[in-house]
Amino acid sequence: MANKLNVTDTILRDASQSQAATRMRLEDMLPGCELLDKIGYWSLECWGGATFDACMRFLGEDPWERLRALRKALPNTRLQMLLRGQNILGYRHYSDDVVEAFVKKSIENGIDVIRTFDALNDTRNMEAAMRYTKKYGGFCEAALSYTVSPVHSEAYFVRLAGELKEMGADSICIKDMANLLLPYDAYSLVSKLKKAVDIPIHLHTHNTTGTGDMTNLKACEAGVDIVDTALSPLANGTSQPSTEALVATLKGTERDTGLDLMALNRAAAYFRTVADKLKAEGLLDPKVLNVDSKTLLYQVPGGMLSNLLSQLKQAKAEDRYYDVLAEVPRVRADFGYPPLVTPTSQIVGSQSVMNVLMGRYKTFTKESKALLRGEYGRLPGEVSEEIRRMAIGDEEVITCRPADRLEPELDKLRAEVKGIAKSEEDVLSYALFPQVALKFFEERKKKEEKAAPEDTVRELTVEYLGN
Numbered sequence: 001m002a003n004k005l006n007v008t009d010t011i012l013r014d015a016s017q018s019q020a021a022t023r024m025r026l027e028d029m030l031p032g033c034e035l036l037d038k039i040g041y042w043s044l045e046c047w048g049g050a051t052f053d054a055c056m057r058f059l060g061e062d063p064w065e066r067l068r069a070l071r072k073a074l075p076n077t078r079l080q081m082l083l084r085g086q087n088i089l090g091y092r093h094y095s096d097d098v099v100e101a102f103v104k105k106s107i108e109n110g111i112d113v114i115r116t117f118d119a120l121n122d123t124r125n126m127e128a129a130m131r132y133t134k135k136y137g138g139f140c141e142a143a144l145s146y147t148v149s150p151v152h153s154e155a156y157f158v159r160l161a162g163e164l165k166e167m168g169a170d171s172i173c174i175k176d177m178a179n180l181l182l183p184y185d186a187y188s189l190v191s192k193l194k195k196a197v198d199i200p201i202h203l204h205t206h207n208t209t210g211t212g213d214m215t216n217l218k219a220c221e222a223g224v225d226i227v228d229t230a231l232s233p234l235a236n237g238t239s240q241p242s243t244e245a246l247v248a249t250l251k252g253t254e255r256d257t258g259l260d261l262m263a264l265n266r267a268a269a270y271f272r273t274v275a276d277k278l279k280a281e282g283l284l285d286p287k288v289l290n291v292d293s294k295t296l297l298y299q300v301p302g303g304m305l306s307n308l309l310s311q312l313k314q315a316k317a318e319d320r321y322y323d324v325l326a327e328v329p330r331v332r333a334d335f336g337y338p339p340l341v342t343p344t345s346q347i348v349g350s351q352s353v354m355n356v357l358m359g360r361y362k363t364f365t366k367e368s369k370a371l372l373r374g375e376y377g378r379l380p381g382e383v384s385e386e387i388r389r390m391a392i393g394d395e396e397v398i399t400c401r402p403a404d405r406l407e408p409e410l411d412k413l414r415a416e417v418k419g420i421a422k423s424e425e426d427v428l429s430y431a432l433f434p435q436v437a438l439k440f441f442e443e444r445k446k447k448e449e450k451a452a453p454e455d456t457v458r459e460l461t462v463e464y465l466g467n
């Protein structure tokens, strides 16, 4: 397999999200863009995921403006985003017309590659996003949400990849958000996927459990086409393994990435100053770099472990931590083995805490009921009917594509922000995060008003002089 390994760098999105709570600012990205653009990456992941929300909520930045600025600063590199299928970048299902408008605008404003996933691997939740990505000329990467369970066999993922290819995927991503994919399992899974589908296979893992570099290397030996890594200043731990380490490892081999270590080093030197700044602001906690072997034992993502602990602290029941860890697999089995990723990790986690503190299934959270009712889509394994009856009684279980129950909503959303939204992009920001967007629009307006008088004076002066 004498073909070079392609590299996607995540420094502008997942690395910043995983290590620095998505607080890297556009003004800190732009000075590094020329260096990044020269490297020759397959793509730069730079938008989507939690960046959209964080831009408006914490940074006072317009996410669309950020995208346009990155597009301009990175003319030679594919720009990639992460999309949660029918949830777009929010936390509920949106109607198809909103999904279409969002995908269209993402591509128009500069995105090339849209990586789409669904927490439950329910392909019906990915259909619309994938269809519109193709319709508007984007590169459609469909992701398998990787997890470990009795139903998530290799055969399951191979079948899923085949289905996604039939649906029009241009490449398949193995999305290992919790770093559960062990190196030899990666070798085996990638080998089988390469045999089963004739489109590129892209691996996304993290280094939370300390196996990330080995997983990338074994996947590379099995013929994976593209891997995700992050430049060293924000690499490792809860983030991706480092780009430079992989590039150096493969130098001179048949999978040589062709990337220049000196060029990577120049870009890394710049982003080290950004990482230091984030550290100084307290936004980058060196704890994210610790290897978390608990995840290997309990197969619970790192982020979920810290959430469980903080829920228990609030309830003054930290001593029940290991009881909750033992409860998680049980709840997960009863609920049909959902992968533990947003939002199912929170749902299974909260239910496990309640079971331990109040007695098993004495109460159900609203979200547990919705999940068991089928509102999020089809659960991968069999749900315990006994538990389902305890949660929702005789209520009907939804078996259709969840979005088929939604009326078109874009016109209604447009009407709601008439006179406030200045563009279709603004309408979409509002659709995804209504309160956050309204507050952002208001502050943006204030800023503009402050700037406006000067502009008016200048215009008048020009007019006067002109006359």
Ligand code: CO
Residues within 6 Å of the ligand: 014, 176, 177, 204, 205, 206
């Ligand atoms: Co990730």
